[in-house]
Amino acid sequence: MRTFWTLTISMLAQSIGNVMVSKGMKSVSQADGLFPAVLQAAQQPWVIGGTLLLVVFFALYATALSWADLSFVLPVTAFGYVLNAAFARFFLDEPISLTRWAGTLLICVGVVLVARTPATTPSPVLEGAPGMR
């Protein structure tokens, strides 16, 4: 259950953060080149807020990985694509094509399958791993 909540809040933070950064970046002018654009973005409230949410996303993603398998977390967090599509549709008025809906449906089916497997490999198995000491 903690894996579910950690990853759900993590994906919400990521999708809302993406929408906020995306909204803020649209008001940043690129006419004067890269460096002025970066400076301008760093002062844009939507960009700052969105970036903070992306930091929250990363912290929660890492938190889940402190107990759950990467091979569990990686495919399950692809559900973020579904949230991204939904938020982009509702808040940024981006159109969603039929192909995109089909992909969204496939991701949901895949995530349900992966979520049915135990999130954590029992630790006696992990102790022999070359990546684990």
Next chain:
Amino acid sequence: MTVLLIAIVVVTSTAGDLLLTRGMKETGEVSDFAPLALVRRLGRALGNPSILAGVVTMAVSFLAFVAALAIAPVSLVVPATAATYVGGTLGAKWYLREQVSTTRWLGTLIVIGGVILVSMS
């Protein structure tokens, strides 16, 4: 050039995830969510070489991703990066010795198909 950049994105992103997972397991489960405990836990994470290497690797991945987007269309670059799901799962199995069941593989492959479709359009 595009292929090389995408290859760099996939390899560094996969390595970043593997190093981050290794480091988070080395530094122990996050179990106490009190603010002070979280700050201490963050300090421990930042002192772990695997986590630091993972974060640097992910930053390289992000730069290569942006560079790839500068020379190739989004509808090519983003679907191609779905290969990180295969890399991450194989790495988790061989390097981290996680148990990847048939159900998990099947779900992951369906997810990859979905990610490709979502990002193509």
